[in-house]
Amino acid sequence: MSRGYQFVIASIIGVAAASGILTWSVYPEAPRLTGNAAFQEQNPVYRAGGADCAAAEFSKARSRIRALRAIACQEAEEQHRLAANDLIQQRRAADAADASAILTYQQTKIAALGVFLGFVTMAAAIAAAWFARRAAVATEETVTLAKEGSDGAAQALIIAARNADASTQQVAIAASTAERQLRAYIDAETAIIVGELAPGRQGNFVELFAYNRGVTPAIDVVVRCQLIVGARKEFENNWRINPYGEEISKAPLAPNARIPLRIPIPTFSKGMVDKLQSGKTHIWFAGVIMYKDVFGVSRLTRFSCVLLPTRMQGRFIVHTLANGNEMT
Structure with missing residues (x-):
């Protein structure tokens, strides 16, 4: 004591x-x-x-x-x-x-x-x-001790601020990388024609698939498509006027899952089939796939194709256009 x-x-x-x-x-x-x-x-x-x-x-x-x-x-x-x-x-x-x-x-x-x-x-x-x-x-x-420690604390604060800025940048980069790696990616797979184009024939359609290549689900998936018969200029004019067409599917999409999309082909007369077969006119179809990823970001995929005739009567192939196929 x-x-x-x-x-x-x-x-x-x-x-x-x-x-x-x-x-x-x-x-x-x-x-x-x-x-x-x-x-x-x-x-x-x-x-x-x-x-x-x-x-x-x-x-x-x-x-x-x-x-x-x-x-x-x-x-x-x-x-x-x-x-x-x-x-x-x-x-x-x-x-x-x-x-x-x-x-x-x-x-x-x-x-x-x-x-x-x-x-x-x-x-x-x-x-x-x-x-x-x-x-x-x-x-x-x-x-006295506080005054001596204040100088060291000020230096520590400066260093901490620099480290915080670096950490913020690292977190932003990591978040962006994780979002790119974990988000959903939906594209339109190659389409096929089911049926043979013949005068007066019904039930033909073009089938394609909306495929989620990502590792997380896509939410509120909406697919809209438009089919136009005519010359290229007519297709481009109509596509600009009505870029979204009619809704043909709306559903969530899990990772590595597909949504089949069927686009009906109207019934043609013999004269129209001859024009399609000769290449004087074409069947065009285009559409968009709208959805949200798990991060709440709205995404958009565009697709556009044309049906080209083959040497076989009534047989056509689907050709993807150079423009109008993209995703965000």
Whole structure:
């Protein structure tokens, strides 16, 4: 234990001992009050003036004696009244003295306790002053250490800011890389013609597939397609006017899954089949695949093809156009 602590403890003990001795020396003794112990009540059969003033005795006396007794009885009653009033005043004074003694006793007790509490407060003030001095010294040392550490902290903050910027860039690059690696990729696979184009024949259609090549599902997949019969210029004009065509499929698409898309081919006359076979006119179809990846980003895939005749009558192949096939 340091000498400072020993001094504080010794001061507190000394002040406590002094306050206890002083309080004991001034602490008052409780007053000893007589109270009503010596009080004696009046006899209920007592009558001022004695038995001669009783009504029975008074009526027996002669008129002259009765007059003398009446005067004597009145004087006796007056003396009794004065004595009783004097006794009452004395009792009141005695009660007031008792109350004053009790009040003085209580005030003296409070004063003694005040002395004791004053010394206790003094002891607490001594301890508080000593601890305040210790706290001031510790605060001064802390300020010195904080000032020395502030320079190092400033340098650390600069380095931390640079590291944070680098980390932010790394996180952004990692997030972009993860999104590219984990997102859904939907494209349109090679289409085929089901059926043979012949005059008046029904039920022919072009079939292609929307294929998810990514590793996560595609959400809210919508496929729209448009089929146009005519020259290239007519196809390009119609495609610009109505680029989305009619909706032919709408469904979610899991990874490595396909959605088959069937585009009906209208029924042609013999003259139209001859034009298609000779290459004077063509069947064009184009469309879009709209979807969202798991990151909530809207994506778009475009596809466009043309049916080209072969040497076999009524047989055509699907040729992908150079323009209009792309994905985001």
